[in-house]
Amino acid sequence: MYKKKIDMSRLPKHIAFIMDGNGRWAQARGQQRSYGHIAGADTLEATLRCATKLGIPYVTFYAFSTENWNRPQSEVNTLLDLMLKHLEENIFMNNDVKFLLIGDLENMPDNLRNASIQLMDKTKNNKAITMAVAFNYSSRWELAYVTRQIADEVKRGELNINDISAETIDSHMATRTMPNPDLLIRTGGEQRLSNFLLWQTAYSELYFTDTYWPDFDDECLYKAIVDYQGRQRRFGKTGEQVSEENK
Numbered sequence: 302m303y304k305k306k307i308d309m310s311r312l313p314k315h316i317a318f319i320m321d322g323n324g325r326w327a328q329a330r331g332q333q334r335s336y337g338h339i340a341g342a343d344t345l346e347a348t349l350r351c352a353t354k355l356g357i358p359y360v361t362f363y364a365f366s367t368e369n370w371n372r373p374q375s376e377v378n379t380l381l382d383l384m385l386k387h388l389e390e391n392i393f394m395n396n397d398v399k400f401l402l403i404g405d406l407e408n409m410p411d412n413l414r415n416a417s418i419q420l421m422d423k424t425k426n427n428k429a430i431t432m433a434v435a436f437n438y439s440s441r442w443e444l445a446y447v448t449r450q451i452a453d454e455v456k457r458g459e460l461n462i463n464d465i466s467a468e469t470i471d472s473h474m475a476t477r478t479m480p481n482p483d484l485l486i487r488t489g490g491e492q493r494l495s496n497f498l499l500w501q502t503a504y505s506e507l508y509f510t511d512t513y514w515p516d517f518d519d520e521c522l523y524k525a526i527v528d529y530q531g532r533q534r535r536f537g538k539t540g541e542q543v544s545e546e547n548k
């Protein structure tokens with residue numbers, strides 16, 4: 302129904318997803334929270350396929366935050382296992398998907414770090430879509446990491462302190478090979494960013510839906526894109542200026 306309403310000439314180039322509601326989806330079915338994450342991983346794959354078919358060049362999924370280590374150990378184990386299982390799947394090569402892991406690779410179990418690095422290398426020339434997974438990620442971690450890197454370059458005399466600009470920061474971020482998200486979708490009813498891409502979403506359109514992540518299907522994605530296309534993006538300019546530019 303919504304697919305027909307999409308203007309294919311104005312698709313978002315990058316959609317970021319906060320996949321919330323897995324736990325509540327499972328509990329509503331009398332199941333453990335982990336059951337919701339397993340269903341959520343299937344939704345992630347289906348969403349990736351749908352975005353690829355549409356021709357969206359970049360997607361980013363928030364799979365595990367630096368704070369998620371505080372969840373019950375069994376749930377953490379499920380998420381680590383799911384990530385590892387997905388890294389080993391053929392979906393990337395079979396569908397021409399370039400994989401990018403954004404997150405703290407240094408403080409991650411060895412098997413996950415090695416599998417992530419291997420997959421990034423194996424898929425680096427794939428072209429249909431870039432899928433970034435934020436794992437062991439938070440914006441505050443990323444900004445602290447980037448600040449340390451920039452400070453180190455200044456200390457070594459490679460960078461002049463007065464030359465540090467927004468572009469310098471951009472070029473050090475984990476997301477530096479991707480454009481900033483045009484659209485950020487959060488499922489599960491909460492309306493917050495939860496330490497996700499805070500720098501990169503400065504001008505993103507935010508879309509919140511009550512749908513729990515495991516129920517987020519192709520139709521939900523089409524609906525979000527139609528909603529996004531109905532908005533006027535002003536990037537700090539006036540509505541009149543933007544209308545004039547688009548004539």
Ligand code: FPP
Pocket residue numbers: 320321322323324325326334338339341342345363364365369380383384387489514
């Ligand atoms: C938030 O829902 C979701 C997460 C913390 C994990 C998201 C992960 C997946 C969808 C699957 C992971 C897939 C891979 C490949 C790692 P929640 O548990 O906070 O839900 P709730 O708010 O209902 O409790």
